[in-house]
Structure formats: structure tokens, C-alpha cells
Amino acid sequence: MPLTLTVLGTASPHPGPDRPCSGYLVSGGGAEVWVDAGPGSFAALQRHTDPARLTAIWISHLHADHSADLLAAAYAFAFGGMTPPAPVPVYAPQECAPRLAGFFGRPDVGFLKGVFDFRTLYDGHDVRHWNLRLTARAVAHDTEAYGLRAECQGSVLAYSGDSGPCPALTELASSADLFLCEADIDEHRDGEHPRQVHLTPEDAGRIARDARVRELLVTHVGPTLSREAATVRAAQISGRPTYAAVEGDIRTV
């Protein structure tokens, strides 16, 4: 099975009609991994696979536009008859389980263990499921956040998660065949954040160029930009084929 990216959702910061927030299905080497669980992405996921058969779930960070549909999955797995044969590994920052339990009004997280197997991400986290290797790198955001490098049979997909410009992002994307990168903001504004926590289209293009990726896929474009305009701006800097991520896209890496 070649490395394949299916785009479930790209919206920021809220879902729209037929446009969920961040969510992707990464398949390859016998594994299927739901990467980011933005609102609406669990519904879209069901168009492409049986969620009960997921190999793993991988969450870049705990902002709701990347993680809230874990709640939808919990309901489906625990109460909806979509019961996985074994608890599904969930790679996520440490606070993921207690936050999810909070929605059920439960002080303990033990009852979630029947459906999810929470595994804490850290910088350099490296795991293999069948022939799919997943490596996490800590990136610059206003909460603990990770980018992902997925490798399978010599093909590489890199995903920024949410991040400002940082050396780890360029390292993560180094020579990737496909770089799925956020371009959330139109420009950096002084004083808005103590540090830069998102990318402009030009940042995405620059990182793609510096990392020598083969293709750039622009995603998570915020409300002050259109994804078409963001893609044109990123392409002017990247110097390589640059496309907009669109819901329903299936790309062999």
C-alpha cells in the first residue's frame, strides 16, 4: 500500500458547509492513521474508511480546531456501535485524555481506556505501525504542538500542524515528497503574540524551498485569506509545484 494522503478538512478556525477543520487520513504500509481531529473531520473520515479499523490517531496539538472530534469518535466507539477490536492508540500531548474525560463530566479517564490507548507525544517521538513510520517534532505554537513526518517505502509526507517559523519545521520537511503546510495568517503583526505562532503563505513557501521538498500543499488557511490566494503567494516563493489542499483530495505521495 503506497503512502497516501486523504484531505478530510482544512478550515480555520471553524468548520463550514462541506469544509471541516483540520483532519487527514494518512495511509501506507498496511496502516491507516487519522491525523488531527478537527470539528467535522470524523464525519468526513467515514467516507473513506471504517473508523473502528483505524491503526492509530495522531493529534498535533489540543486546540479545538485540531482535536474536538475525538469526542465524536469517543461517542461512536463507546456508544455508537462502531466498536474497535482493541483500544485505538491516540498519540497526542499529555492533557488529551483528561480534557476529553471532562466532556463526560468524569474526573477519571479510566472509562476511556476501553476505546482509546493514549500515548504521550514528545519531541523526537518515533513509532512504526506495520510499514508506516511516524516521527514527531516539537514546533512553535502558543500551546504544546508537533509536526509530523510520515515515511513509508521511501516516500515522505511532512505535516506542519500549527506552527510559526522554526528550524524544527524545516528539518521535519527536509526532502519530503509532499509537504502539507499551514498558511493561517495574512501577515505577522507585532505584539499580537509574544512569538510567531502561525505561518504566512510566504513562510510556507520559504520553508518548502529551504527544505527542498518536491511538492507543497497549502492548508489551514485562515479567514483573512482565500486558499487560492494563499497558494499563489506560497508558490511565488517555494519554486516548486504548489497546490491548495481541498476536502476530498486523495494524493499518492
Ligand SMILES: [Zn+2]
Ligand atoms: Zn492551533
